[in-house]
Amino acid sequence: MEFNYVExxxxxxxxxxxxxxxxKRNALxxxxxxxxxxxxxxxxxxxVAGVVLRAKGPVFSAGHDFRDMAGQDLFYMRKLLATCTELMTLIGEIPQVVVAQVHALATAAGAQLVASCDLAVASKAAGFAAPGGKGGWFCHTPMVAISHSIGRKRAAEMAFTGDVIDAITAAQWGxxxxxxxPDELESATEDLLSRATRGSRYSKSFGKEILYRQMDLPIDKAYDLAVEAxxxxxxxxxxxxxxxxxxxxRSPKWQHR
Structure with a gap:
């Protein structure tokens, strides 16, 4: 496949x-x-054992492209948001560890993209927001991934105010x-990815699957799943x-299976 907007x-x-x-500020x-x-x-x-998601330009991602949506009917909007959900879900399902390398502002679905990655490193020049809360179209789908990362009260603050939080706050909130x-972003990303991809690739991919499955279960069911896994x-x-x-x-010799 030839890409126009992705390398x-x-x-x-x-x-x-x-x-x-x-x-277009990497609008989705x-x-x-x-x-x-x-x-x-x-x-x-x-x-490969891991993948870095990054972006070029002054903005990591401004979220959905309003030019792609303005005036569209309900059928189209459902298709667009279903495609977005497919993307975000896929990131969590692929066997590799995915690290977001965020150099600048990530808003709405752009912040959702960061929250959907397994891990994320951001420049202190970056910021994150769900701006729908101060506009006319609430950030319903972005807040699914964001709220799973930061919890109810902080998610509510981001969703209702629409304000940008800085990278230090984003790290404190999870x-x-x-x-x-900024000049350490690439090396810090590479360091985290290297540490997160050590060991058996098979063990890591299976571990990623079970980690996310058990997180959404009651603790007794989570242990049932984890024990069997x-x-x-x-x-x-x-x-x-x-x-x-x-x-x-001695040092192990992995077969990755």
Whole structure:
């Protein structure tokens, strides 16, 4: 697939998905979201351990593209928002660890995109907002991912006020993992991705799936799921290799299965 608004690099160990629509502030039009879905689908089918989502231009992402939506009928809007939901869900479902590298403002669906990534590092020059609360169209879908990251009261503040929170506040609230100086953003992102992708790729991908599934369950059901998952995973080659390497005081040799 040829991309117009996305750049995709897939290397031996990691991939980079770069939003490249700077003149439109990386607004998430229907075409742009479909390209992101295709890019992440290609990453999912690769052998890389992790992927960085980043952007070019003065804004990380301004959210949905109003030029793509103004005057559209209900059928179109449902299709557009369903596509957005497909994108956000896909990020959580691919086997690789996804780290957002946020250099600048991320608003509405742009903030949703950050919240949907597994991990996030932001420049202290970045900011985050769900501006629908101070306008005429509430940020219903962005607040799904955001509220799951930061909790009820802080989500309500973002949703109702529409105000921008800075990167340090976003880190304190749990929307991102770290807020760093602008010139440290790339190195901090690479460091976090390196630490988050150590070990068996199979163990990590299975772990990601179970981690998110158990989070939404009552604690007794979460333990039921986790016990069965961990017991089953103990029988894999890499789990046995990890145990043997520890006992034998040597470096493990992962088979990634």
């Amino acid at each position: 995709l690099e897939i290397g031996e160990d990691r991939a980079y998905v770069t939003m490249n629509r700077p003149e 039009s229907l075409v742009h979201m479909r390209e992101l879905i295709e890019a992440f689908s290609l990453v999912a089918g690769s052998e 929307l991102i993992n770290y807020a760093v100086e 961990m017991a089953s995973a103990s029988q894999t080659q890499d789990a046995q290799e990890g145990m043997s390497a520890f006992l034998e005081k």
